[in-house]
Amino acid sequence: MDNRPIGFLDSGVGGLTVVRELLRQLPHEDVVYIGDSARAPYGPRPAEQIRDYTWQMVNFLLTKNVKMIVLACNTATAVVWEEVKAKLDIPVLGVILPGASAAIKSTTHQKIGVIGTPMTVSSGIYQEKIQHLAPDMEVTSLACPKFVPLVESNELTSSVSKKVVYETLKPLVGKVDTLVLGCTHYPLLKPIIQNVMGPSVKLIDSGAECVRDISVLLNYFELNKSRELAGQNHRFYTTANANSFAAIAEKWLERSVNVEHVNL
Amino acid sequence: MDNRPIGFLDSGVGGLTVVRELLRQLPHEDVVYIGDSARAPYGPRPAEQIRDYTWQMVNFLLTKNVKMIVLACNTATAVVWEEVKAKLDIPVLGVILPGASAAIKSTTHQKIGVIGTPMTVSSGIYQEKIQHLAPDMEVTSLACPKFVPLVESNELTSSVSKKVVYETLKPLVGKVDTLVLGCTHYPLLKPIIQNVMGPSVKLIDSGAECVRDISVLLNYFELNKSRELAGQNHRFYTTANANSFAAIAEKWLERSVNVEHVNL
Numbered sequence: 128m129d130n131r132p133i134g135f136l137d138s139g140v141g142g143l144t145v146v147r148e149l150l151r152q153l154p155h156e157d158v159v160y161i162g163d164s165a166r167a168p169y170g171p172r173p174a175e176q177i178r179d180y181t182w183q184m185v186n187f188l189l190t191k192n193v194k195m196i197v198l199a200c201n202t203a204t205a206v207v208w209e210e211v212k213a214k215l216d217i218p219v220l221g222v223i224l225p226g227a228s229a230a231i232k233s234t235t236h237q238k239i240g241v242i243g244t245p246m247t248v249s250s251g252i253y254q255e256k257i258q259h260l261a262p263d264m265e266v267t268s269l270a271c272p273k274f275v276p277l278v279e280s281n282e283l284t285s286s287v288s289k290k291v292v293y294e295t296l297k298p299l300v301g302k303v304d305t306l307v308l309g310c311t312h313y314p315l316l317k318p319i320i321q322n323v324m325g326p327s328v329k330l331i332d333s334g335a336e337c338v339r340d341i342s343v344l345l346n347y348f349e350l351n352k353s354r355e356l357a358g359q360n361h362r363f364y365t366t367a368n369a370n371s372f373a374a375i376a377e378k379w380l381e382r383s384v385n386v387e388h389v390n391l
Numbered sequence: 392m393d394n395r396p397i398g399f400l401d402s403g404v405g406g407l408t409v410v411r412e413l414l415r416q417l418p419h420e421d422v423v424y425i426g427d428s429a430r431a432p433y434g435p436r437p438a439e440q441i442r443d444y445t446w447q448m449v450n451f452l453l454t455k456n457v458k459m460i461v462l463a464c465n466t467a468t469a470v471v472w473e474e475v476k477a478k479l480d481i482p483v484l485g486v487i488l489p490g491a492s493a494a495i496k497s498t499t500h501q502k503i504g505v506i507g508t509p510m511t512v513s514s515g516i517y518q519e520k521i522q523h524l525a526p527d528m529e530v531t532s533l534a535c536p537k538f539v540p541l542v543e544s545n546e547l548t549s550s551v552s553k554k555v556v557y558e559t560l561k562p563l564v565g566k567v568d569t570l571v572l573g574c575t576h577y578p579l580l581k582p583i584i585q586n587v588m589g590p591s592v593k594l595i596d597s598g599a600e601c602v603r604d605i606s607v608l609l610n611y612f613e614l615n616k617s618r619e620l621a622g623q624n625h626r627f628y629t630t631a632n633a634n635s636f637a638a639i640a641e642k643w644l645e646r647s648v649n650v651e652h653v654n655l
Contacts, residue, residue: 128523224610259392261618343607346488354525 129350132157132360133341134193136184139167139279139367140375141312142199145222145334147380152338153345155354157361159191163391164367168275169202170244170310177206177246183391185211191362194350197341198222199334201243201310205250218344225340226307226333227256231264233329234305238265240328242296243309245270253309267302271295271310278312281375284319292319300324307331315379364389393614396421396624397605398457400448403431403543403631404639405576406463409486409598411644416602417609419618421625423455427655428631432539433466434508434574441470441510447655449475455626458614461605462486463598465507465574469514482608489604490571490597491520495528497593498569502529506560507573509534517573531566535559535574542576545639548583556583564588571595579643628653 181203195218198204204221212219241253248270311334345351365372369386376384445467459482462468468485476483505517512534575598609615629636633650640648
C-alpha cells in the first residue's frame with residue numbers, strides 16, 4: 128500500500144491519453160503530470176537533447192514524491208527508458224514494450240505498421256522489440272512529423288488535420304492489419320486515423336496498453352493506493368501556457384483540471 | 392531476451408491450470424513444473440511445514456536454471472510469497488494479488504466470495520488484500536478441504552464430486568456475485584462449481600489472472616523468450632507417481648507431457 132502519486136511525463140499533452148486510460152482503470156490513483164509543451168515536439172530533436180529534457184522532467188517528478196514514473200512519451204522511451212529505469216529505485220515504465228506486445232497479439236497476417244515521431248521511427252525500436260519477440264512479423268514504420276504539432280495546437284478534427292493525416296498515412300493503407308500509434312499524441316487523432324486506414328485495421332494505443340502494465344506493477348511492487356482515500360488529487364504541470372494545456376486536458380479527460388506553469 | 396524456462400510450483404496438479412493459461416497466452420515460453428503430490432494437500436498443514444516444502448520446490452526449480460518462479464499455489468503464496476520474492480534475484484509471482492484485483496474489477500454488488508484451502512482461508516489473505524485495495528468490499532471466505540483430494544485423485548466429474556461441491560458451497564449460494572477460486576486446483580472443478588453457484592456468478596480463476604502478470608513482468612524485466620525458438624521443451628516433475636500425474640496433465644493440457652518422478 129502506497130498512497131503517493133504516479134508521475135507521468137511527456138513532451139506535451141500526448142501523455143494525457145495514458146492518464147485518461149489510467150483514470151478509467153485505476154480511478155483511485157493520484158496523478159502528477161508534467162508536459163514539456165514549450166519544447167514539443169521532441170521527435171525531430173537530437174537524442175542527447177531528448178535525454179537531457181527527459182531527465183529534467185524525471186527530476187521534477189521526483190520532487191513531487193512519486194512512487195512510479197511513466198514515460199508517457201514514445202520518443203523519450205525510445206531514447207532513455209532503460210537508463211532511467213536502471214538509475215531510479217522506483218519502477219519506471221515506458222510505452223513501447225506494451226505497444227509492441229499488444230501488436231503481436233493483435234495482428235492476423237503478421238503485417239504491423241508503426242507510426243511515430245521521426246526519432247521514434249529512426250531509432251527502429253518498435254521494429255527491434257517486435258521482431259525480437261516475434262521474428263516472423265513484417266514491420267513497416269512511418270514517421271509522421273506533422274501530427275504532434277496538430278495535437279499541441281488542439282487541431283483534432285479540423286479539415287487541415289484530415290488532409291495531413293490522409294496524405295501522411297497513404298503509403299500504409301492496405302499494407303497492414305494492425306497499426307501501432309507509436310506516439311501518445313496520436314490517439315487524439317484516432318477517429319481520423321481509423322477513417323483513413325479503414326475499419327478493419329486494428330489501432331494499438333501504446334499508452335492505453337501501458338496502463339495494464341502499470342496495474343500489474345503496482346500489484347507486484349505492492350504500491351497500490353488504498354481506495355479509502357478518494358483519488359481526486361491530480362496535479363498537472365506544463366512548461367508552456369497553462370490555459371492552453373487546460374483546454375486540451377479538460378476536453379480529453381472530461382473533467383476540470385488544475386494546471387500550473389513551471390520552468391524546468 | 393532470455394530463453395531460460397519459467398518455473399512453476401504447486402502442492403500437486405493444481406498449478407497446471409496456470410500452465411494451461413500460460414501455454415495459451417505465451418505459447419513460445421518453456422515451462423518447468425514441480426508438483427508435490429506426495430505431500431498434497433498443503434491446506435491443512437502448519438505454516439512452518441508449508442514454508443519448508445515450498446522452499447524445497449523453489450530450490451529444485453533453481454537447479455533447473457529458471458528465469459522466473461511462479462508460486463502456482465494459493466496456500467504457498469499465502470505463507471511464503473513475500474519471503475521468496477525478497478530472497479531471490481529473479482522475479483517471483485504469486486496467485487493471490489492477481490485474483491484479488493480481478494475480483495474487485497468483476498464484482499457488481501461489492502459481494503465477493505473466496506474459496507480456498509483451510510490454510511489460505513484461515514490466513515485471511517484474500518480478505519486482507521481485497522479490503523486493502525477496496526475497503527467497501529464484503530468478502531465471505533469458505534474453506535473447501537475436500538476439493539484438492541478430489542482433484543488429485545482425478546475425480547473431476549463424478550457424482551461424488553458433484554455432491555461434495557454442492558454441499559460445501561451451499562452457504563455461499565445467493566450471497567456473492569463474484570467467487571474467487573482461491574486454489575489453483577479448483578478450476579478443474581469449474582463446471583460443477585459454476586453449476587452450483589448459478590450462471591450469474593462470475594468465477595475468478597486466480598491462476599489464469601496470474602498469467603497476465605507473468606506477461607507484463609516478462610516485458611518489464613526484459614525476460615521474454617525469442618519466438619525463433621519453438622516452445623516445446625516443457626518438463627514436469629512430481630514427488631508422487633509420474634503416470635498418475637501425466638494422466639491428469641495430458642487431459643488438462645490437451646497434449647502429451649513428459650513427467651519424471653523426483654524426491655525433494
